[in-house]
Amino acid sequence: MADKIYYPNSELAKNAHCKSLEQYRKMHDRSVNNPVAFWSEIAKEFYWETPAAEDKFFSYNFDLTKGDIFIKWLEGASTNISFNLLDKNVKSGNGDKIAFYWEGNDPDDYSRLTYRKLLEEVCRFANVLKSKGVTKGDRVAIYMPMILELPIVMLACTRIGAVHSVVFGGYSSDSLAERILDSKAKILVTSDGVWRGEKLLILKNICDDALNKVKKNGHVVECCVVVAHLRRLNNPQGTKPDTTGKTNGVNGTSNGNAPELPEIKWDDDRDVWWHDEMEEAEDKCYPVWMNAEDPLFILYTSGSTGKPKGVLHTTGGYLIYAATTFKYVFDYHPGDVYWCTADIGWITGHTYVVYGPLANGATSIIFEGTPFYPGNDRYWAVIDKYKVTQFYTAPTAIRSLMKFGDDLVKKHNLSTLKVLGSVGEPINPEAWLWFYNLVGHGKCSIADTFWQTETGGHVITPIPGATPMKPGSATFPFFGVLPEILDEDGHLVEGEGEGYLVFRQPWPGMMRSLYGNHQRFQSTYFDKFHGYYCTGDGARRDADGYFWITGRVDDMLNVSGHLMSTAEVESVLTEHTSVAEAAVVSKPHPIKGQCLYCFVTPNEGAEFDKKLQSELKTRVREKIGPFAQPDVIQHAPGLPKTRSGKIMRRVLRKIAAGDRNVGDVSTLADETIVDLLFQLRPQV
Numbered sequence: 001m002a003d004k005i006y007y008p009n010s011e012l013a014k015n016a017h018c019k020s021l022e023q024y025r026k027m028h029d030r031s032v033n034n035p036v037a038f039w040s041e042i043a044k045e046f047y048w049e050t051p052a053a054e055d056k057f058f059s060y061n062f063d064l065t066k067g068d069i070f071i072k073w074l075e076g077a078s079t080n081i082s083f084n085l086l087d088k089n090v091k092s093g094n095g096d097k098i099a100f101y102w103e104g105n106d107p108d109d110y111s112r113l114t115y116r117k118l119l120e121e122v123c124r125f126a127n128v129l130k131s132k133g134v135t136k137g138d139r140v141a142i143y144m145p146m147i148l149e150l151p152i153v154m155l156a157c158t159r160i161g162a163v164h165s166v167v168f169g170g171y172s173s174d175s176l177a178e179r180i181l182d183s184k185a186k187i188l189v190t191s192d193g194v195w196r197g198e199k200l201l202i203l204k205n206i207c208d209d210a211l212n213k214v215k216k217n218g219h220v221v222e223c224c225v226v227v228a229h230l231r232r233l234n235n236p237q238g239t240k241p242d243t244t245g246k247t248n249g250v251n252g253t254s255n256g257n258a259p260e261l262p263e264i265k266w267d268d269d270r271d272v273w274w275h276d277e278m279e280e281a282e283d284k285c286y287p288v289w290m291n292a293e294d295p296l297f298i299l300y301t302s303g304s305t306g307k308p309k310g311v312l313h314t315t316g317g318y319l320i321y322a323a324t325t326f327k328y329v330f331d332y333h334p335g336d337v338y339w340c341t342a343d344i345g346w347i348t349g350h351t352y353v354v355y356g357p358l359a360n361g362a363t364s365i366i367f368e369g370t371p372f373y374p375g376n377d378r379y380w381a382v383i384d385k386y387k388v389t390q391f392y393t394a395p396t397a398i399r400s401l402m403k404f405g406d407d408l409v410k411k412h413n414l415s416t417l418k419v420l421g422s423v424g425e426p427i428n429p430e431a432w433l434w435f436y437n438l439v440g441h442g443k444c445s446i447a448d449t450f451w452q453t454e455t456g457g458h459v460i461t462p463i464p465g466a467t468p469m470k471p472g473s474a475t476f477p478f479f480g481v482l483p484e485i486l487d488e489d490g491h492l493v494e495g496e497g498e499g500y501l502v503f504r505q506p507w508p509g510m511m512r513s514l515y516g517n518h519q520r521f522q523s524t525y526f527d528k529f530h531g532y533y534c535t536g537d538g539a540r541r542d543a544d545g546y547f548w549i550t551g552r553v554d555d556m557l558n559v560s561g562h563l564m565s566t567a568e569v570e571s572v573l574t575e576h577t578s579v580a581e582a583a584v585v586s587k588p589h590p591i592k593g594q595c596l597y598c599f600v601t602p603n604e605g606a607e608f609d610k611k612l613q614s615e616l617k618t619r620v621r622e623k624i625g626p627f628a629q630p631d632v633i634q635h636a637p638g639l640p641k642t643r644s645g646k647i648m649r650r651v652l653r654k655i656a657a658g659d660r661n662v663g664d665v666s667t668l669a670d671e672t673i674v675d676l677l678f679q680l681r682p683q684v
């Protein structure tokens, strides 16, 4: 069934930006054979204060043997992203168009922002940043929930050339501190807290802990701006939040049953309320013209050594790539209402909640809540409420919603949908078919978009009006992208076959470096196979040329679409005084895709009991974030190691999966350990 081909709906294809496979192929050929012509035509749709020099439009080196790696697009050009996303839309008559609908955690809590209002708010916050001494090139850390102030802060940074570094609001204070320290952020923007489902998160207190840790490590964040998101509910008139009292509403309503809000910590020398600062700020701010290769943002992603990598994206190339992928992959047309459920704290939220949609003058939804609150049909209710035309979500969400049965979906009118998107991990054919048949009524194209924080935008993906789909395959490369499959020795796998997924040449939106560590950038992505960008993923090409992503080939895990390294979890586990050694592997999980399975060797004399297991789980939650909590902590009196001391993770993965077929273990220093670990395996 998975090999059956699903053709784009002919109605959709008729009006699509790319209408056929033939047109896709022509455009793709041109984009890779003549990238300058292809992308300079697209660049003309945007405003450049100084246009790019034709002869310097594109240059790069992907081969470490020939010197340092570099990637440059639109050299010499200058522009401002917020100008292209906002002023340009307002000037072209779209000022009153809705840029964002905001749907709160509580269905009764919602609002909206037009392009004109968004521009004013962005300018006002840009002026606030300036008043705090933030200038071009300074880093601004952001730790916020899914509220409208979040894109406002990001775009305000771009207005004045500051570099934003958004840290996902589910990260712990340690993770936040580590990221603030690495980027040496001057200022932090957060909110007092947020409701997610029935859970209240006091973000400001997490920030306080993080800022104390940062200070102890020798860096001082001069100012922390706090949005009174929970406290705004205290003022029924909606003018100014009462920041003295406690909130009187749960989840955005004043139902009177709210638990009291815990106090938030406050440092008078450092902390200011957003509304106090915004009140006085002017709503006009002249944009700072940025060079195309000036940094736009840093976004941290897990690295296999455990230390997060500050992926650096720049201005010009990212703008045109985010805009173009959004336009074609979601086949966006004026009048559509697009919804991406990803948190802005991840790359999907950067490119496909903020930059891509606004660059196309689109109307989209920012959703604060969860798929399960107040009921398990929240996603379908939101699609129905806003008449969503493009819906972009993650396989883990689809799988978790499938289990509630079809009636919850059928209850809502989803007939406006045209394109469905999937991102973050491979989508299993069963979930694909459920999404296609039930949610999409068999008439929507599914864009299974393969990409990474590093790639900036989609790199392998179907195009809705053009690409015949195979459930579970990300299909073909986007414009400008040239994927290859290599074997272990770096030889090209031609035609059908499997191996390492690499890219031969850069597209405009790819990362330029790792912040403050170009060496690590080169060794992580360009040293394994000279001349190629190495994704760290495996892929298979089938007889029809379709790409199927087979998963990570390094020590990374993908839990519910969140990438993390085994090393970072292991280092948290071994910090515990009772733990001598730990090894973490992934285990297939029906909803999360993968979950964490940890083998723990206790210290001499330390007891491996329920208490230790729960302490270790809590510790990982606290040190990394709730999404990283291990599912299983197994007692391992020893670990399967080679004679040279290397842990054989493939054996541990088999034990975690309960698969006795462990393969060749003759290189192990002690083969008996395998049987022992099987015996100690908990019944899960």
Ligand code: PRX
Residues within 6 Å of the ligand: 301, 347, 348, 422, 423, 424, 425, 426, 427, 448, 449, 450, 451, 452, 453, 454, 474, 535, 536, 537, 549, 551, 552, 558, 561, 562, 563
């Ligand atoms: O392993 C691939 C998986 O997610 C990784 C990138 O994670 P991150 O940088 O956090 O970005 C996630 C959102 C773009 C990839 O290396 N991945 C992402 N999308 C897919 C996928 N695996 C299979 N199919 C996909 N569509």
